Amino acid sequence: MGNVAIEAKGLVKWFGEGEAKTTAVKNASFEANFGELLYIVGPSGSGKTTLLSMISGILKPNDGGVIVEGKNLWDMSSDAIADLRLNKIGFVFQDYHLFPRLTTVENVAIPLILKKMEWNEAINVALEYLEIVGLKNRAQLQPVKLSGGEQQRVAIARAIAGHPDILIFDEPTASLDGDTGRKIVEFIKTKILNEQRCVIIVTHDSRIYEYADTIMKMEDGKIIGFERNGALKGVVA
Amino acid sequence: MSGILKIALKLLVNDKSKFTALLVGITFAVFLMTMMTSMFAGILNRSAAPVLNIGAKIWVMDPAVNNATSSIPMPDYILSTARSINGVKYAVPVYFGNALVKLKSGTYQAANVVGLDDATLYGRPEMLEGKIEDIYAENAFIVSKDAEFKKLENPKVGTEFEINDHRGQVVGLAKVASSGLFGIPTLYTTLNRAITYIPSTRFTTSFILLEPKSEADIPFIQQQIHKLGYQALTENQFVKKITDFYTYQTGVGMNVLMMTAISFIVGLSISGQTFYTFILENLERFGALKAIGAKGSELISMILFQASFTSILGYGLGVGMASTFMILARLRLPDYAAQVTFNNLILAFVMVLIIAGFSSYIGVRKVLQIQPFDIFRG
Numbered sequence: 036m037g038n039v040a041i042e043a044k045g046l047v048k049w050f051g052e053g054e055a056k057t058t059a060v061k062n063a064s065f066e067a068n069f070g071e072l073l074y075i076v077g078p079s080g081s082g083k084t085t086l087l088s089m090i091s092g093i094l095k096p097n098d099g100g101v102i103v104e105g106k107n108l109w110d111m112s113s114d115a116i117a118d119l120r121l122n123k124i125g126f127v128f129q130d131y132h133l134f135p136r137l138t139t140v141e142n143v144a145i146p147l148i149l150k151k152m153e154w155n156e157a158i159n160v161a162l163e164y165l166e167i168v169g170l171k172n173r174a175q176l177q178p179v180k181l182s183g184g185e186q187q188r189v190a191i192a193r194a195i196a197g198h199p200d201i202l203i204f205d206e207p208t209a210s211l212d213g214d215t216g217r218k219i220v221e222f223i224k225t226k227i228l229n230e231q232r233c234v235i236i237v238t239h240d241s242r243i244y245e246y247a248d249t250i251m252k253m254e255d256g257k258i259i260g261f262e263r264n265g266a267l268k269g270v271v272a
Numbered sequence: 273m274s275g276i277l278k279i280a281l282k283l284l285v286n287d288k289s290k291f292t293a294l295l296v297g298i299t300f301a302v303f304l305m306t307m308m309t310s311m312f313a314g315i316l317n318r319s320a321a322p323v324l325n326i327g328a329k330i331w332v333m334d335p336a337v338n339n340a341t342s343s344i345p346m347p348d349y350i351l352s353t354a355r356s357i358n359g360v361k362y363a364v365p366v367y368f369g370n371a372l373v374k375l376k377s378g379t380y381q382a383a384n385v386v387g388l389d390d391a392t393l394y395g396r397p398e399m400l401e402g403k404i405e406d407i408y409a410e411n412a413f414i415v416s417k418d419a420e421f422k423k424l425e426n427p428k429v430g431t432e433f434e435i436n437d438h439r440g441q442v443v444g445l446a447k448v449a450s451s452g453l454f455g456i457p458t459l460y461t462t463l464n465r466a467i468t469y470i471p472s473t474r475f476t477t478s479f480i481l482l483e484p485k486s487e488a489d490i491p492f493i494q495q496q497i498h499k500l501g502y503q504a505l506t507e508n509q510f511v512k513k514i515t516d517f518y519t520y521q522t523g524v525g526m527n528v529l530m531m532t533a534i535s536f537i538v539g540l541s542i543s544g545q546t547f548y549t550f551i552l553e554n555l556e557r558f559g560a561l562k563a564i565g566a567k568g569s570e571l572i573s574m575i576l577f578q579a580s581f582t583s584i585l586g587y588g589l590g591v592g593m594a595s596t597f598m599i600l601a602r603l604r605l606p607d608y609a610a611q612v613t614f615n616n617l618i619l620a621f622v623m624v625l626i627i628a629g630f631s632s633y634i635g636v637r638k639v640l641q642i643q644p645f646d647i648f649r650g
Contacts, residue, residue: 094644
């Protein structure tokens with residue numbers, strides 16, 4: 036396995052046909068490396084979420100490809116893509132999408148159960164991940180009884196429970212206050228990110244830019260440049 | 273149980289209000305369907321009681337007869353001719369009539385009277401008290417100890433009463449397979465006494481009961497009786513004729529069918545709509561599961577499991593409720609006719625499977641349509 040965790044090559048996505056046709060992503064190419072915290076930033080409607088969806092295998096591009104482990108993800112069958120999402124990619128959704136009728140630990144155990152792990156074993160492993168995010172004592176509570184920050188951490192525990200190589204966060208700080216948001220990203224940077232893992236975050240929140248290794252800027256469906264460690268490193272025409 | 277089904281179960285039962293609504297809908301529908309069809313089965317069984325209680329293999333009757341209690345008397349030569357048909361082992365007449373019994377308290381009670389062939393007593397009931405031979409004693413009657421027995425003020429052997437202004441005396445109590453449909457007690461006596469006590473038409477043979485020499489002789493016997501302008505039916509054929517009459521010609525069948533259909537539609541609507549709402553409310557979570565890596569087949573299995581679990585539980589509760597209701601009703605009303613049969617249970621189960629299938633279909637359709645991308649878009 037090389038240093039590149041995921042590579043997007045010339046991704047294009049449009050919606051609608053004829054006069055209603057809107058191109059959301061235009062010829063987007065980039066790489067995300069293991070050990071890297073990559074931000075995708077840009078104004079609303081710039082195509083960030085569409086790009087994120089294509090690289091994570093949940094929205095098929097009209098053109099281009101996504102290379103994971105040397106294979107184009109979009110050449111695989113839908114079941115193989117589902118398996119890849121389960122085994123290689125972890126998601127933290129903007130609204131967390133925790134199951135309100137399950138306990139916190141059962142929520143975290145979901146990816147493990149989808150991997151056919153036996154129920155009790157999955158619960159025990161999920162408890163370990165809850166401990167990592169500091170919520171072991173909340174294991175038997177339902178998510179609605181947790182604060183926003185705690186729910187975010189449960190979603191992170193669920194995302195990392197399946198040992199994914201690539202972690203994708205959609206607006207992780209959007210519903211959190213500034214302090215909690217910063218704490219969450221700091222936690223991601225220090226506890227979740229490692230040399231075997233790549234973290235991609237879509238955000239508008241400039242308060243957390245300081246934690247990024249790379250910031251990829253998007254505007255009007257195009258990648259307009261990269262900043263690495265605060266310096267503008269390249270601009271894509 | 274696999275982990276994914278355990279998740280499905282928890283999602284279902286932990287949503288208490290939806291789960292309760294689903295369960296109530298299906299339970300109520302099964303309860304109504306089972307009650308309706310059981311009452312109908314009970315009515316049909318009671319309607320054929322005289323035939324089942326006599327137990328003859330072949331019944332000869334006027335073709336216009338639809339049930340055992342409204343017979344059309346036949347001339348005596350039919351009996352003689354029937355006896356002469358090849359393959360007939362023996363043939364005896366039986367009389368069915370109604371009489372008014374004046375009880376010791378002075379009240380009147382209508383009663384069915386079965387007049388058994390004096391020579392053979394063919395069709396005699398099983399005796400609980402007394403001896404069948406006592407039926408030949410003066411004014412002797414045997415009382416059927418069925419659900420209507422107490423309407424004769426619980427008579428004992430030796431109890432006297434008046435029947436159509438004649439003296440009658442109970443000489444025995446008998447057990448029968450089934451009570452009658454119309455809620456009146458049954459008395460057994462000899463055919464000659466019956467036609468003496470009950471005003472009759474010129475002909476007095478209600479039915480002729482035939483015993484064939486072998487099963488193979490039945491078609492020939494039926495053919496010969498048909499040539500006489502009469503009808504010979506096996507016990508099963510006669511029971512079917514009676515049940516068909518009540519099902520198709522009295523309005524009872526249609527009413528029960530309509531009530532069963534309404535119960536089914538009510539159950540289908542309540543559970544279908546509730547399950548659909550349940551799916552809609554969890555749609556984003558199903559989308560999230562898809563995004564995490566759940567395959568379509570796993571989501572389908574979750575929904576099928578949820579619908580099946582609720583339906584089977586509702587089915588069990590509904591059948592249990594209906595049975596409990598019938599047991600309680602029978603404590604108060606001994607002649608309550610409802611009867612749970614294997615066919616009723618199968619019918620209700622098939623209806624429940626349709627409800628589960630419909631609910632699953634709308635759920636599966638919706639869940640398969642949701643794209644994980646919609647979850648990202650929020």
